[in-house]
Amino acid sequence: MAVLVVGSIALDSLETPFGQRNDVPGGSATFFSTAASFFAPVQLVGVVGEDFPEEHVAFLKSRGIDTTGLTRAAGKTFRWKGRYGFDLNEAHTLDTQLNVFGEFRPELPAAFRNPELLFLGNIHPELQGLVLDQVEKRPRLVGMDTMNFWISGSREALLKTLARVDMLFVNDAEARQLAGEHNVVKAARAILSMGPSRLVIKRGEYGALLFDKEHVFAAPAYPLEDVFDPTGAGDSFAGGFMGWLARRGDLSVGTLRQACVAGSTLASFCVEKFSLDRFKELDEAQIRERLASFKALTHFEEVPATL
Amino acid sequence: MAVLVVGSIALDSLETPFGQRNDVPGGSATFFSTAASFFAPVQLVGVVGEDFPEEHVAFLKSRGIDTTGLTRAAGKTFRWKGRYGFDLNEAHTLDTQLNVFGEFRPELPAAFRNPELLFLGNIHPELQGLVLDQVEKRPRLVGMDTMNFWISGSREALLKTLARVDMLFVNDAEARQLAGEHNVVKAARAILSMGPSRLVIKRGEYGALLFDKEHVFAAPAYPLEDVFDPTGAGDSFAGGFMGWLARRGDLSVGTLRQACVAGSTLASFCVEKFSLDRFKELDEAQIRERLASFKALTHFEEVPATL
Numbered sequence: 198m199a200v201l202v203v204g205s206i207a208l209d210s211l212e213t214p215f216g217q218r219n220d221v222p223g224g225s226a227t228f229f230s231t232a233a234s235f236f237a238p239v240q241l242v243g244v245v246g247e248d249f250p251e252e253h254v255a256f257l258k259s260r261g262i263d264t265t266g267l268t269r270a271a272g273k274t275f276r277w278k279g280r281y282g283f284d285l286n287e288a289h290t291l292d293t294q295l296n297v298f299g300e301f302r303p304e305l306p307a308a309f310r311n312p313e314l315l316f317l318g319n320i321h322p323e324l325q326g327l328v329l330d331q332v333e334k335r336p337r338l339v340g341m342d343t344m345n346f347w348i349s350g351s352r353e354a355l356l357k358t359l360a361r362v363d364m365l366f367v368n369d370a371e372a373r374q375l376a377g378e379h380n381v382v383k384a385a386r387a388i389l390s391m392g393p394s395r396l397v398i399k400r401g402e403y404g405a406l407l408f409d410k411e412h413v414f415a416a417p418a419y420p421l422e423d424v425f426d427p428t429g430a431g432d433s434f435a436g437g438f439m440g441w442l443a444r445r446g447d448l449s450v451g452t453l454r455q456a457c458v459a460g461s462t463l464a465s466f467c468v469e470k471f472s473l474d475r476f477k478e479l480d481e482a483q484i485r486e487r488l489a490s491f492k493a494l495t496h497f498e499e500v501p502a503t504l
Numbered sequence: 505m506a507v508l509v510v511g512s513i514a515l516d517s518l519e520t521p522f523g524q525r526n527d528v529p530g531g532s533a534t535f536f537s538t539a540a541s542f543f544a545p546v547q548l549v550g551v552v553g554e555d556f557p558e559e560h561v562a563f564l565k566s567r568g569i570d571t572t573g574l575t576r577a578a579g580k581t582f583r584w585k586g587r588y589g590f591d592l593n594e595a596h597t598l599d600t601q602l603n604v605f606g607e608f609r610p611e612l613p614a615a616f617r618n619p620e621l622l623f624l625g626n627i628h629p630e631l632q633g634l635v636l637d638q639v640e641k642r643p644r645l646v647g648m649d650t651m652n653f654w655i656s657g658s659r660e661a662l663l664k665t666l667a668r669v670d671m672l673f674v675n676d677a678e679a680r681q682l683a684g685e686h687n688v689v690k691a692a693r694a695i696l697s698m699g700p701s702r703l704v705i706k707r708g709e710y711g712a713l714l715f716d717k718e719h720v721f722a723a724p725a726y727p728l729e730d731v732f733d734p735t736g737a738g739d740s741f742a743g744g745f746m747g748w749l750a751r752r753g754d755l756s757v758g759t760l761r762q763a764c765v766a767g768s769t770l771a772s773f774c775v776e777k778f779s780l781d782r783f784k785e786l787d788e789a790q791i792r793e794r795l796a797s798f799k800a801l802t803h804f805e806e807v808p809a810t811l
Binding site: 283284379380381382383400402403404406412413414415416417420421422423424451454455457458459485488489492493494495496497498499500 | 590591686687688689690707709710711713719720721722723724727728729730731758761762764765766792795796799800801802803804805806807
């Protein structure tokens with residue numbers, strides 16, 4: 198199976214307690230597609246400006262990502278500037294310049310209109326809906342991301358799109374806000390009544406919860422000694438998750454759980470260096486080793502029935 | 505095996521978004537001993553005032569807890585008053601009256617001086633050391649708890665006691681403060697160089713991490729729909745943990761991991777009602793069922809070596 202992703206492509210400028218970088222590749226589609234590419238073929242739809250360095254496109258292509266849907270528009274690339282303190286769980290946005298992304302109207306190339314797996318990155322929910330309109334046959338699974346900005350500002354449009362997808366990826370604050378419910382289990386149940394049959398609640402360094410109507414699965418985050426830059430962790434999680442589904446080719450409960458661990462694995466690599474830097478030196482053996490570490494991290498012997 | 509616990513016994517007054525209670529039983533030794541009593545025999549050392557209702561002592565006895573070491577002193581019982589908002593992860597202390605607990609000098613009854621497992625609840629580190637002085641033979645495992653107040657105010661005494669114990673139970677903020685290190689993995693490594701060979705970092709609704717020098721184990725918290733009162737969750741975790749070790753009678757890596765799950769299980773029951781109320785109606789079948797749920801919550805099939 199292949200995965201199609203539609204989302205943002207950005208040039209990020211980042212300040213963390215460990216250093217700073219200017220105009221490095223970022224954006225939901227960038228992180229998602231790179232992470233997913235370690236498991237499966239990926240098709241990417243997004244827009245960049247005239248100033249987007251060709252080397253970043255070349256890197257995506259070197260990962261086997263199909264960039265037919267990557268448009269270069271007149272103007273500047275979307276720019277995001279953010280700062281993290283020692284509590285790397287929270288980004289402080291210093292500046293956002295939408296530039297060409299402000300006029301982005303996603304258009305699927307003809308060859309992209311029958312995706313088996315589709316991921317709608319965090320863009321305006323109406324644009325996410327527009328992508329769904331262009332798909333010729335219902336994908337086997339549609340995942341989407343969103344954020345507080347759309348939850349509060351475009352709630353109606355968001356609910357409309359949400360009713361058309363199979364799976365939502367949000368962080369816990371977003372889940373609470375969307376559901377209007379503080380308790381995370383109740384919030385999950387409320388969201389599962391809005392359309393999607395599956396939900397991932399991302400909790401940063403605390404891991405992720407995967408819900409369907411009958412099951413909950415808890416995956417920890419990999420305990421890392423060095424977290425340099427959390428930017429893109431959530432999209433790398435989603436990319437690893439959906440890439441895993443594509444690689445395995447089934448959507449069983451067991452495969453979805455493994456996908457959650459695969460997502461945590463890719464997210465854990467993402468944050469070890471700035472931007473895509475860690476992915477540039479990542480190989481399958483390292484991924485396999487960390488996947489195995491997750492088993493070691495969470496495994497315990499079942500308690501005998503007699504206690 | 506049996507477990508000996510030395511710690512506080514209090515009358516708590518609590519305000520949560522879901523209701524309020526006045527002068528209900530609380531304190532580290534109370535929660536610890538009750539939780540541990542579901543798995544093993546428990547000996548308790550602590551002090552109450554003349555006003556401590558006999559019915560609470562009777563409840564501890566009804567759980568099989570040996571209260572020979574429970575002293576009734578002239579004066580009033582230790583009182584703590586706290587408030588929780590919707591973010592139940594954090595308690596806001598409204599009032600603390602040490603009363604008879606301010607003069608507490610723990611004395612082990614003769615029959616308590618050879619414990620196999622010993623837990624030093626959160627009291628002044630010098631008093632924790634005083635307990636260790638009274639033990640005739642090195643216990644198989646000594647666990648201790650502490651808090652920000654001692655970490656900042658009695659650091660030297662704390663480090664001295666820490667060097668004498670096998671295992672520390674703290675929350676993540678305390679671990680960071682004690683180690684002077686924000687990253688939790690680095691903080692754990694620093695603490696393991698201070699004496700204890702094992703460390704549990706409690707993370708509230710996000711679960712717990714168990715470290716030794718070679719391994720890390722991540723246990724999630726049980727995803728609950730109704731959390732009424734988090735008071736005592738940490739001590740119930742430690743009680744479930746050490747009670748489990750006593751029940752199984754060994755200190756292998758595998759048993760310690762199960763103990764972590766047993767601790768999370770008891771903590772999850774603790775918070776479902778105020779004070780000890782949930783423990784009053786808890787039975788072994790319910791515990792067994794939730795232990796099994798933890799397996800279902802965290803289990804995933806190992807990824808094949810070929811990915």
